[in-house]
Amino acid sequence: AQSVSQHNHHVILSEAASLELGCNYSYGGTVNLFWYVQYPGQHLQLLLKYFSGDPLVKGIKGFEAEFIKSKFSFNLRKPSVQWSDTAEYFCAVNAYNTDKLIFGTGTRLQVFP
């Protein structure tokens, strides 16, 4: 069965620090990969997605993620975080041609000024 692992459960950073959140998935076939963000009290919003093509994907608010097929990974990065990035971040995967998303357990990011 498909699964998604996010190894960082809680990350605390100061503003301007660099961020990398890990995401690994288990599925042998073609996948689509997503990062969603959930700000406090708000619904899930799409940060970025990878379907095919350039494995380095750029999303909103300065986030990017790199798909490394050999490592089954899709890590999220941001060179310089802001206080407003404080949120819960979820990595998700769906098998090609399905819209059913399997989510990781999420990473809570706290950014202090």
Next chain:
Amino acid sequence: GAVVSQHPSRVICKSGTSVKIECRSLDFQATTMFWYRQFPKQSLMLMATSNEGSKATYEQGVEKDKFLINHASLTLSTLTVTSAHPEDSSFYICSASSRAENTIYFGEGSWLTVV
């Protein structure tokens, strides 16, 4: 971008009663919608796939007789929690795919509290 709306955003019901949550795709048609459940400080767990005009497909461990899903039109899916129990208290979220934008959108979620 496309919008998915859920209603109600918060509902409190008594044990033993049923409660319905609606999920609407506001500006696109969705033949398939998904229902998730999120416990506090945990990830989203897929409950079922809602298929327009046919029966929902439930994930393993989800009681189909307890969580009734109806996808009556291309823009509306409903989740009815029957004979609600305090353990059913949770955050329920739906999603729908926009083919035109090739992405999946989520509703705002619905907090259910069973007392």
